[in-house]
Amino acid sequence: MTFTTRTPRIVAARRLQKRKDRDQGGRFLAEGPQAVREALAAGVVVELFGTEAALVRHGDLALQAPVASAVTEDALEALTETVQPQGLVAVCEQVDVTLSEALAKGPRLVAVAAEIRDPGNAGTVLRTADAAGAGAVIFAGTAVDPYNGKCVRASAGSLFHVDVVRTGLDVVGELRAAGLQVLATSGYGADDLDTLLDDGVLAGPTAWLFGSEAHGLPRELLDAADRQVRVPIYGGAESLNLAAAAAVCLYASARAHR
Amino acid sequence: MTFTTRTPRIVAARRLQKRKDRDQGGRFLAEGPQAVREALAAGVVVELFGTEAALVRHGDLALQAPVASAVTEDALEALTETVQPQGLVAVCEQVDVTLSEALAKGPRLVAVAAEIRDPGNAGTVLRTADAAGAGAVIFAGTAVDPYNGKCVRASAGSLFHVDVVRTGLDVVGELRAAGLQVLATSGYGADDLDTLLDDGVLAGPTAWLFGSEAHGLPRELLDAADRQVRVPIYGGAESLNLAAAAAVCLYASARAHR
Incomplete structure (x- = not known):
């Protein structure tokens, strides 16, 4: 099943584009393979979303994520802010310390x-x-x-x-x-x-x-x-x-x- | 007389927002009091445009310019790219050397x-x-x-x-x-x-x-x-x-x- 802009988990992840929802949920979004790789290394990825092509191209990252889900191009675009997010975005736990x-x-x-x-x-x-x-x-x-x-x-x-x-x-x-x-x-x-x-x-x-x-x-x-x-x-x-x-x-x- | 977006000199100055026209004319636009002040000090200002309020507020700059002309708010907005250009924009001679x-x-x-x-x-x-x-x-x-x-x-x-x-x-x-x-x-x-x-x-x-x-x-x-x-x-x-x-x-x- 490929997630669309209406899938509840995508709707929930999109809310993380707003500061209020980030603060409440203690999570945020990391776009693109480089950021996703670093977030995985830090052990803070909750869920990875990617287009099918991107999940194949970055199979090593998809394997490391606790959950990896295929999303439509539209859903990916809705989750990301850059023109070329290269097909991946991860929901991450916030990392700040006191x-x-x-x-x-x-x-x-x-x-x-x-x-x-x-x-x-x-x-x-x-x-x-x-x-x-x-x-x-x-x-x-x-x-x-x-x-x-x-x-x-x-x-x-x-x-x-x-x-x-x-x-x-x-x-x-x-x-x-x-x-x-x-x-x-x-x-x-x-x-x-x-x-x-x-x-x-x-x-x-x-x-x-x-x-x-x-x-x-x-x-x-x-x-x-x-x-x-x-x-x-x-x-x-x-x-x-x-x-x-x-x-x-x-x-x-x-x-x-x- | 206050220049509007249709005044030929404003129309001509607006073209300087495009590289082709800057290259052809050998001129460019400098926005805001700080840039205008530096351009005046460098002796490259051809013409200064400003809202009436800005020309009064920056009377020292208006006096130094070879020509200073009042423009409508709309004309100023059309000539500038920043949200708060502070009312001034100068047409300048290009300064590069070989x-x-x-x-x-x-x-x-x-x-x-x-x-x-x-x-x-x-x-x-x-x-x-x-x-x-x-x-x-x-x-x-x-x-x-x-x-x-x-x-x-x-x-x-x-x-x-x-x-x-x-x-x-x-x-x-x-x-x-x-x-x-x-x-x-x-x-x-x-x-x-x-x-x-x-x-x-x-x-x-x-x-x-x-x-x-x-x-x-x-x-x-x-x-x-x-x-x-x-x-x-x-x-x-x-x-x-x-x-x-x-x-x-x-x-x-x-x-x-x-």
């Missing part, structure tokens, strides 16, 4: 995305933090839902590699208590990133705070951090975009931690 | 965007290269038009700060002849970025080659470059996205050039 759980593992590099509402930016920070070796990424305050489809896609699987935490804005005390120095990024920061790297300041365990491109970090986080750090601007640009600034800061820490 | 002109100035840092078709990515590379102190950004091969509206917006004014070049893919010889070492980015590169930085290799004048996220650099550019360089991946991510990789590489050079 801040205490993430910090108990003693991560030496942490990224905090504070009040970041753009899902593409948030997913890119997640991917970049993972690449730089961060152990945890914290979505703080009124941030985008990490299970938003666009964020999941932009994270390119990193949602399944690092500890993801959802919490309020008041994180600095707990980060510091876990032995992390807390560095807030700001275009007007008193400390220059390259100077901190030269002076060995980045060698210790570090949590980086990143704010939205439009508004920067909330004042309370700037004030609570140990330092306010600016990425030096050598040319005529006023600033870097969020993804670029996060990459430069996180890789400066990764370099200092080698 | 590769020889750009290299004659002896830039110590150059970014080459090869076959990058996504305008947001291309604009972000332009902005990041500017911030890192690059003198020129080269759009090589079948790359996006740097005057595409989304690219102009993502560049956040950097289109007006650095030398922008449009050229074919065959750039390596000319770059090397200008005294630049040519470094190709590749996930499989033999050289690790941090090791090059440690060994002082990045201290010299450098051109970085960046390919599209989906396809990487064309084989001919990988082979022609002096080195193939990978950004180290410390976590579970397979790769960085283009904007993040470009930021890490260009800022490694900027650090070595201080």
Whole structure:
């Protein structure tokens, strides 16, 4: 039996495109073979849906899923947001942990995305933090839902590699208590990133705070951090975009931690 | 007189939303006060259009423009692509120069965007290269038009700060002849970025080659470059996205050039 857009399990899965239903159900959707592969490796796939062609082409993935069901092209399209989801979408259990759980593992590099509402930016920070070796990424305050489809896609699987935490804005005390120095990024920061790297300041365990491109970090986080750090601007640009600034800061820490 | 969507000058300006007409006319559109301010500073504004309210609010910009004309809300909306263009759009002369002109100035840092078709990515590379102190950004091969509206917006004014070049893919010889070492980015590169930085290799004048996220650099550019360089991946991510990789590489050079 091939599931259609009217099959109750498809109707239920479609609801996961809405944040409210994701929050209530504790589940989300991962599209495409790469994300499905990562979700299976993380052991969080509840059910896999695919077109018949895709389930044959990705037979290894279909075999690993607890349940794999064939769906019509229409049903697949209804479940996915990308133009070419390559025929697969998985219903997954949400993976986030509490801040205490993430910090108990003693991560030496942490990224905090504070009040970041753009899902593409948030997913890119997640991917970049993972690449730089961060152990945890914290979505703080009124941030985008990490299970938003666009964020999941932009994270390119990193949602399944690092500890993801959802919490309020008041994180600095707990980060510091876990032995992390807390560095807030700001275009007007008193400390220059390259100077901190030269002076060995980045060698210790570090949590980086990143704010939205439009508004920067909330004042309370700037004030609570140990330092306010600016990425030096050598040319005529006023600033870097969020993804670029996060990459430069996180890789400066990764370099200092080698 | 307030221009409407039917006024011939508005009709002519609207055509600049299409690449063919931009190429033919040698002009493009810059939206919003920030871009208009940078375009005025660069001396390339031909004509400024704004709602009456915006022309009053940004009277300093209206005064600097060779011609400033009031337009209806509808006409402004027809000329712009963003949801909140803040009432202003300027017709500008295109600013790109030839590769020889750009290299004659002896830039110590150059970014080459090869076959990058996504305008947001291309604009972000332009902005990041500017911030890192690059003198020129080269759009090589079948790359996006740097005057595409989304690219102009993502560049956040950097289109007006650095030398922008449009050229074919065959750039390596000319770059090397200008005294630049040519470094190709590749996930499989033999050289690790941090090791090059440690060994002082990045201290010299450098051109970085960046390919599209989906396809990487064309084989001919990988082979022609002096080195193939990978950004180290410390976590579970397979790769960085283009904007993040470009930021890490260009800022490694900027650090070595201080």
